[in-house]
Amino acid sequence: MILKKVKLLLKNRIVLFFGFFTAILLLNFFSTGMLFPTTETKDLWFYSGIFMVLFTILFIEPYYSSPKNVITNTVPLILVFLAIKNDIADQTQWWVIISVLITLLVVSVIAMMLDDKNSSPTAFRNKLSERLKNIAIFFGKGKRLYSAIFLYFLLVYYVGQNDLNWYVFCLLVIWAFILLIDQNDLTNAFVGSKKEKDKSAIGQIFGIESQKMFLVKLFNDSRSLKKFDVVKFNYSMRNTQKTYTGVVFDHHLLNQEQWIKVLWLGECKTYTKHLIDDTVYITSGEEKNDLLQELEIDNFAGVVVEGSEIGKIKFEYSKKEDNLQEGDLLELKVGDMRLFYQVVSGTTNKEHLEARNESGFIIGEAVQLGEWRGNELSFNKFGWVPQINTPIFMAKTADLDVPKYSLPDYKLGNIPGTTLPSIINLDEAISHHTALLGITGSGKSHLAREIVRELSSNTKVIIVDFTGEWARELDDLSIENMAVGGGNIDDFLKDESKPIGIITVPDMSNTEDILDQTQKLFERVFNFAKQKYQDDEPCKIALVLEEAHTITPEANFLGVGGDFGKAKAIISKMSQIALQGRKYGVGMLVIAQRTANVSKTVLTQCNTVICFQAYDETSFNFLGNYVGKSFVEALPNLKQYHAIVTGKAVRSNMPMIIDLTKEP
Template identity: 50%
Template sequence: MDKLKFYITNRFILLIISVILFVGIHYLFTGSILPDTTTKNIWFYSGLFMLFFSILFIEPYYSSPKNVITNSIPLLLVYVSVKKSFTHNGLWVTTISIIGLLLIVSIVAIAISSDNESPDSTRNKISATLKNIAVFFGRGKIIYSFVFISVLILYKAEILTEVSDTYLFTMIILWGLVLIIDSQSLHNSFRREKRQLYSNAIGEIFGVQSKKIFLAKLFEDKGKSIRKFDIVKFKYSMQDSDEYAIAGIVFDTYLLNQEKWVKVLQLGTAEKDLVNYSKNIVYKVTEKEELKSLTTELNVENFVGVVIEKSTIGTIRFEYSKKTDDIQEGDLLELKIGKRRLFYQVISGSTEYEKLESKNETGFIEGEAIQLGEWQNDLLSFQKFGWVPAINTPIFKADTSNIQVQEYTYPDFKLGTIPNTQLPSVINLHEAVSHHLALLGVTGSGKSFLAREVIKSLLTDTNVICIDFTGEYKKDLEALKPSELIKVDGLDALEENFAEKHRKALNRQPDEELKLKKQIQGKLDEYVKHFIEGENNLGLFELPALSNTSFIIEFTQFFIESVFNYAKSNEGSRICLVLEEAHTIVPETNFLGDLGDYGSTKALVNKMSQIALQGRKYGVGLMVIAQRTANVSKTVLTQCNSIVCFQAFDETSFTFLGNYIGKDLVQALPNLKRYHAIVTGKAIRSNVPMIVNLERNEE
């Protein structure tokens, strides 16, 4: 049955059957295969044949006023030429009027139509209405039936004398059967499906900028109603399949040659109501449920922009375009390369101009983000990915709520989190101490705050000695009840010993000087041993009572030497020396002598440098806290394998830190918020520098 139905509904087969029936009927009644060539018969049979041919073959493609004009003009000319054949003048006037009216309606429909306006504009609505009237009354089924009937009326008497009533009646029956055929239900391999232009059509695709960016010219009456981030969908003529429509957003709008254009970015696909979509026409999604569904599916709220040229494996550049303008330096972005979910961190942004045709320009914001990589939950870190995303790859503000961070315990310590996420930046405090840790940044940026947090955690199994000439740590660490390593009641005697040692040195009495030095060192050895072997793991080294600055420097040198000597003699010790305001303890060569005695300061720097270079062997590590890298000994600072950089402004710091965190990320230092820092180094779980929010509630 299906096969029979296929053949019955084939227009070519029906056309052949109709012609055979006509020839057969004509031969049966007249004895001739073909009609004669008299005027009346040419008109009569021409009308009938054109009716067959139009309904069965032409009509499915007959959808334009141009077709009506093509058919109407020849008929109009013919009826004018045979006016004398009409005995009834009223019939001729009626015929001419109907054909002329169809011709005028068709011409007006074409004249007022505008390709630059949407289908639901007023002029295009009027044009469509006139077009429908012209096409309906001007199609072959009606116009050639009119010819057939008018000729039958005109030549009725002559036709009836030459053929029987039965023949004429049979022809009329054949005409009626042809009229009831639904041409739209017929098929052939060239059949074009009818498309309905929706009222939410906004423009037409005119080009492709890349694999995911399409350029569309808006209809004139739709320009004011289209905004960035409107969700649209369309079927593109070059897409792989008709089973889906491309779904995306209006990425940008701009004027070009006094016309409004949009860039449409593909973010996904849609499969709803596709039958009535005309190819290359862009439709705005307005139905509430579909709009809500696509907004969620395409992640429109978190869309940030697209990758642009000059991106590299380590750093991407992107054209910024976000519905809610809430991106800041340090925010985490994500994109996909294949099935990989890659994270990037915003480090800078700048304004740019894009040159268009006819000297038009449009502005946009260009952002820059460094690659952190794929998040490895088992490692609590990011792992780099070794390739660059394609141009126009969509970028989104990262949503990490679906990442369940695994638990971790000491010596792993949470420095902070990636801004606006729950992903932690974890540091191994054992490695941080053994390979030395530097906290750098301007006053008030958060160095001392973080230092206190780290110290609290280190007290689990590490002896922490804070060397502080400012006296602030005694107050800041009061809650932890630190031990004072130097007994105040013994300072006078020690100071006298130092003074006497200096006098012996001036009088060139090396033996006496050495004896006094051993006495001082022995006393400090007792202090250090008493502290390290005691119950309290936190000690303060402060010398506010000493009057001579050079004594402070030399005293500190002897104390550091005592700590180092103890560590050498006691394997398994774990000691962290915290150098607050490190430039006062280990200044750079250019600043030696600022605290008084050049020789004493240099000796202290040399001792600290020795610990920096060799301390790991004996379990002695440094936490260096400084405002400016320029003022701190580079021998000490370069041995710090883990760096936490808070806000900074000086070029010297930028130059030095550029070797650690990269020149691109250095640019972010002046703009860092309080308690935000760039972290990197051996002890940090992630192997890439990144901006971290270190803020937390103080206990």
């Protein structure tokens, strides 16, 4: 204990100062008979030399190092040398010394004048200012400058005098020991205590930005820190004896001082000891590894920021591994609830720290899905907004309950990167009509074929195909190929052995003949279903309209020649059949590339929408009513086989991005 106190005293600035100062005075007394050196020129080694070396090392340089301090060092020395000019025998030496001092002074002044806080750090004058600052600080540092003065006067006035050689030697030894002082190991404490600062202490809490984010000023001797380093601390304002854990969220240099933001993540339950209140400690070794795992730092994605709403949060993105993508699922805690949000966008921003210093960061947006309800295979929306700086993590869904399901429930896909399925009720999807929208190659036809395979077990499926691909893709099933006008449609509808009928239309244009033939087909299917309904033998029929813009085009895109009014009337009648057919068990699966070309009367009857990648403004405007602005803005960036799903048949009560890639 005594040895520990002695070591602490030997690191104290004041103790060291008076210790070395006393040693120099005693040495001078035994050598010259006087306690203090004279004020003659030859003894300036003391007043402008070793004394200033000791003073700057202990009290100035640990706190300041800038051109202002170089000016403070050089101006007094210039005045001293101007005063003793006639006392120096070798005037060349005098001119060299005074020139160096004036040069350092001028360089420091120019560096400060060039510094433009309203310009970017990369501006030429600021880059030049920074270089001049570095030169001035390197050569004008008190330790170097005053050491040079000390050696000059000692060598010029004392070396060579045989009776004082031992005196010079002792002074050089004392000077060497002063230079060996480790500024980063110094302290102002005289007495140790249970709460004395240890080497893991990195800074002190200066303020609190919110309930969870602390602003910390780092000690000058703090070890190098990185984002996501784990720290612990006691916060005096909480009036508890608990130790809290957090993570370094951000790191800034402000006014030549280092600052960090610490995000509080929880209570430290394993590695606790008596810590100084409001002092932050870095963790290391086994403690750090355990806390990294306990706090799930690898899954940490950011914090909630201002501008968040009940249905959509904004968050400052900060992830150890930069791999967040649109559609990824995030989670956060509000009380005991785990709430899930889906990433829909991200934008870059700049924060002005001071004058010309800026810090770049990313603000993400995520739409609330809610709390997972396994028994419903859906989410339950939460009715409030999380607090600012609430930690956000990449969702871990392996522990969530996903019960088994069967037809008519069908798994479209998973939320990207998770095991949570998106379930659609196929009976409702067809009875209330479903639209598959997206550009060529996005995956809509592939999904349509998968849905048809599932439907064929209990539903009559009639496919109007302009591509010729359906027959090839479904050749392993029992298929009835029918004429364009549906000549054998009644026989097909009555034949229970063939669930799928394909009408291949050779012409891709919406001519009057094709529209007329399609109308007749719809009427015959409608009348068949209506009769079945009246006979109390309801049936289920799905009309799959590939290239729907050809079969049910918007009036603006009618490609017929001749009687435009007649063609428009046909479209109106087809839309009316689509509207009324639902009552009798006739539903549609509408497949189109662009909503602009498809009858809006038909599309607006589609109560379930599955939209793949899209670019056109008309699709954005139409889909905005279904999925909202946030998801509409995500449409151009969707990956292949990723889609936004929403509507009556989808189990989730919120739109969401899903990955339709089938598991091997």
